[in-house]
Amino acid sequence: MKKYEWIFIDFDGTLVDSLNSLYNVYLNFLKKFNIVGNKNEFTKLNGPTLTEIVSYFKKRYNINENESELLKTYEHEIELSYSQNVKPIPGREILLDFFRKNGYNVALVTSCSQKIILSYLNDHNWNSFFDVIIYGDLVTHSKPDPEIYNLALTKAKCDREKILVLEDSENGYISAKKAGLNCIVVHNKSQQEIFSLFQ
Numbered sequence: 618m619k620k621y622e623w624i625f626i627d628f629d630g631t632l633v634d635s636l637n638s639l640y641n642v643y644l645n646f647l648k649k650f651n652i653v654g655n656k657n658e659f660t661k662l663n664g665p666t667l668t669e670i671v672s673y674f675k676k677r678y679n680i681n682e683n684e685s686e687l688l689k690t691y692e693h694e695i696e697l698s699y700s701q702n703v704k705p706i707p708g709r710e711i712l713l714d715f716f717r718k719n720g721y722n723v724a725l726v727t728s729c730s731q732k733i734i735l736s737y738l739n740d741h742n743w744n745s746f747f748d749v750i751i752y753g754d755l756v757t758h759s760k761p762d763p764e765i766y767n768l769a770l771t772k773a774k775c776d777r778e779k780i781l782v783l784e785d786s787e788n789g790y791i792s793a794k795k796a797g798l799n800c801i802v803v804h805n806k807s808q809q810e811i812f813s814l815f816q
Contacts, residue, residue, distance in 0.1 A: 621815070622779040624716055625769050625793070628727035628734065629663065630785035631803060632709045636663070638702040642694045652678050664760035664788030666728050666753040667692055692730070699737055708808040713746040715812070724769045726782075728753035728760055749773065761788040766796035781814065 629635045640659050647654045662670050671688045674680060680687065716723050723746060727734060731752040738744045749772045751765055758764045766782070773780065782793040782800040793800035803811055 619720070619815075620779075621721065621781045623722045623724060623773050623775050623781075625724045625726045625766065625773075625780055625782040625798065627782075627784045627786070627789050628725060628729055631783055631789075632706060632713075632725075633703050633737070634706050635699070635703040638698045639695070642691075642698050646691055646694060647674070647678070650678060650680055660786075661788075663786045664728055664792070666756075666759045667695065667730060668754075669759055696733060696736070699733055700740070703737070705741065710741075710743075712808065712811060713743065715815075717746055719815070721815075722748045722773065722775075724749040724751060724773060726751045726765055726769045728765070730754050760786070761791035761795070763792050763795035766793050766798055770796060770798075783811070 626632060629639065640656070643659050643662070644654045662673070665673070668688060671684060671691050675682075675684055675687060713723070725734070725747045727750075729752065731750075731754055734750065734752055738747075749769065751769045751772065753759055753765070756762075756764045756768060770777070770780070777797050778799070780798055782789075782798050783803050784790050784793060784800055785802060785804040790800050790802050801811075801814065
């Protein structure tokens with residue numbers, strides 16, 4: 618009998634190699650306002666939604682532009698980055714296929730917007746890998762708040778001990794743990810190490 622029935626899996630840095638591209642978007646966006654970004658701040662922003670990130674920029678750096686215009690600009694740059702630069706992490710499609718073929722239910726739990734995710738999944742024919750998708754725009758409070766994983770729990774209708782979360786960031790890990798879920802940070806794990814969790 619399988620130890621887990623559901624896999625809750627993050628997107629950025631867990632399934633797709635997006636962080637370097639997103640870091641460049643972050644740097645270039647701030648550069649327009651003569652602000653120099655840094656890796657520490659970017660890492661802290663791995664988890665919040667785009668709306669929260671733009672709101673943070675506006676307050677933190679006293680940017681005068683309208684928040685909705687800032688969001689539109691930042692979102693456009695992010696969308697371009699996903700369509701042109703963001704590739705699946707090698708072996709992750711094999712992992713998703715393994716879950717499907719071995720009867721695991723899979724929920725994609727991401728701070729990304731529905732628009733970005735659906736476009737990416739369509740472009741890569743990944744729609745069939747996921748039973749449930751929880752987008753960042755479905756919640757009020759993003760990671761590290763547990764709201765997004767609590768929503769995934771509601772959709773899965775499964776006992777917590779039958780769920781394993783795969784995450785890449787500290788914010789994601791904290792979010793999952795606050796929701797009472799088992800979580801493995803796979804950022805530095807090999808494909809073989811990840812597969813060993815299911816043997």
